[in-house]
Amino acid sequence: MKRLLVLTAVALGLSLNAVKAADEPSEILNVSYDISRELYEQIDKAFSAAYKSEKGKDITVNQSHAGSSKQARSILEGLDADVVTFNQVTDVQVLHDKGNFIPADWQSRLPNNSSPYYSLPAFLVRAGNPKNIKNWDDLVRDDVKVVFPNPKTSGNARYTYLAAYAYALEANNKDEAKAQEFVKKLFANVPVFDTGGRAATTTFAERGIGDVLITFEAEVLGTRKQLGEDKYEAVVPPVSLLAEFPVTVVDKVVDKRGSRAIAEDYLKFLYTPKGQDILAQNFNRVNDASVKAKYAAQFPETRLLTVEDVFGGWDKLSKEHFSEGGILDKVFTKR
Numbered sequence: 001m002k003r004l005l006v007l008t009a010v011a012l013g014l015s016l017n018a019v020k021a022a023d024e025p026s027e028i029l030n031v032s033y034d035i036s037r038e039l040y041e042q043i044d045k046a047f048s049a050a051y052k053s054e055k056g057k058d059i060t061v062n063q064s065h066a067g068s069s070k071q072a073r074s075i076l077e078g079l080d081a082d083v084v085t086f087n088q089v090t091d092v093q094v095l096h097d098k099g100n101f102i103p104a105d106w107q108s109r110l111p112n113n114s115s116p117y118y119s120l121p122a123f124l125v126r127a128g129n130p131k132n133i134k135n136w137d138d139l140v141r142d143d144v145k146v147v148f149p150n151p152k153t154s155g156n157a158r159y160t161y162l163a164a165y166a167y168a169l170e171a172n173n174k175d176e177a178k179a180q181e182f183v184k185k186l187f188a189n190v191p192v193f194d195t196g197g198r199a200a201t202t203t204f205a206e207r208g209i210g211d212v213l214i215t216f217e218a219e220v221l222g223t224r225k226q227l228g229e230d231k232y233e234a235v236v237p238p239v240s241l242l243a244e245f246p247v248t249v250v251d252k253v254v255d256k257r258g259s260r261a262i263a264e265d266y267l268k269f270l271y272t273p274k275g276q277d278i279l280a281q282n283f284n285r286v287n288d289a290s291v292k293a294k295y296a297a298q299f300p301e302t303r304l305l306t307v308e309d310v311f312g313g314w315d316k317l318s319k320e321h322f323s324e325g326g327i328l329d330k331v332f333t334k335r
Contacts (some may be wrong), residue, residue: 034196
């Protein structure tokens with residue numbers, strides 16, 4: 001009798017596991033920032049192959065791309081993202097602050113504050129660098145037209161704004177008024193504000209507008225490689241701002257869909273040697289020591305300021321700069 005009960009319990013357990021596996025979805029949605037399309041196509045292919053090899057199950061990772069801030073709003077309005085891979089902490093944090101989609105401690109769930117890679121705002125100029133653009137102060141000259149997206153919809157553009165502001169603070173002994181005047185001039189030199197980073201790249205490279213494109217270093221180097229190293233030059237300024245790329249499972253969605261295990265495996269893959277290698281191949285800076293050493297030659301030296309050191313952290317920054325009526329609203333000149 002006892003043996004029968006044990007066998008029954010084992011069979012029931014196996015049955016429940018089988019039901020659980022059957023109920024687990026075979027696809028997830030990664031909602032990401034605008035310029036990450038090609039990167040995550042490669043990540044998804046490698047992850048799906050690894051998942052199939054390890055667990056014997058086919059997995060499809062669907063993608064959604066737009067400006068990071070716009071994507072965050074879409075999730076708040078009902079887009080069922082299993083994971084987000086954004087380019088700004090505030091666009092992830094809003095998922096907690098305005099809907100409890102994720103817990104308050106989301107940054108502690110994965111290494112490096114849940115940022116598997118990082119970058120910085122850099123410049124793409126045309127061959128020969130005809131306007132001799134080398135640093136942030138060159139961008140506010142009267143003879144220079146600058147291209148980057150709208151900071152209201154793009155995390156990419158917000159980093160440009162913050163990097164320029166941080167540079168101006170340092171150059172002017174932390175004079176806030178002079179820093180604000182500096183970014184006002186920068187905004188005034190932008191002929192068109194696209195909604196996302198990839199559209200801004202198109203405006204610069206395909207439409208031929210502007211003397212310099214400001215975007216993440218990964219986009220600068222990738223665009224130059226794709227469109228011709230004889231046509232463009234990459235300029236990494238001597239000082240810029242650390243741009244982290246935070247990721248998280250969207251708890252409210254994965255618990256509803258039963259996709260938590262797959263979503264967590266997907267994000268953990270970004271930290272594996274294979275994931276880190278793909279990220280670095282695509283000109284993103286990584287923290288894995290061996291991968292970092294392997295790709296060191298492709299990344300110029302620069303001094304990276306941080307949001308914490310310059311602005312007192314993301315909470316303080318968001319209130320002072322990005323809230324309604326904040327500093328960004330006061331200095332932003334939209335054409």
